[in-house]
């Protein structure tokens with residue numbers, strides 16, 4: 134489990150360095166500000182039994198709260214994304230399984246950092262009638278990490294949409310709402 138965690142961590146770090154380069158930042162920017170942190174990053178092992186009652190969605194539509202999420206599934210279909218979460222009605226697309234590939238979901242804190250340049254991915258899991266296993270690795274920043282609009286993501290015509298916030302404060306609030 135330890136080495137699996139380290140592998141996910143390494144891939145997450147690499148993806149974050151590519152995102153940093155795409156934003157004209159140093160490649161280790163997110164690492165330096167505490168966006169990637171042990172043990173804030175955590176791995177969730179998921180098992181969906183084949184028969185889950187009358188509900189169509191076995192994991193309802195949501196965005197993940199943190200920086201990035203890496204997903205590995207056993208290939209059983211069910212995961213869907215909505216490319217434009219603001220559109221009504223929402224349009225859902227199946228995420229095709231690619232052997233050996235990670236699925237990368239952008240989280241809400243990355244959306245805040247980039248002033249919506251990178252939008253957090255709205256996703257859900259629909260029941261397929263088949264048993265399904267997946268692993269989700271959530272890259273959450275250090276609780277003290279302050280998430281504020283990046284210079285390269287705002288301008289006079291596109292001012293910051295979100296106030297700076299400490300990651301711990303933001304995530305606690307989201308978890309509280311989720312479990313209410």
Ligand SMILES: O=C(O)CCC(=O)C(=O)O
Nearest residue numbers: 179192204212258267269
């Ligand atoms: O099982 C999956 O494919 C997705 C799980 C998920 O979105 C989550 O745990 O946040």
Ligand SMILES: [Fe+2]
Nearest residue numbers: 195196197256
């Ligand atoms: Fe999720």
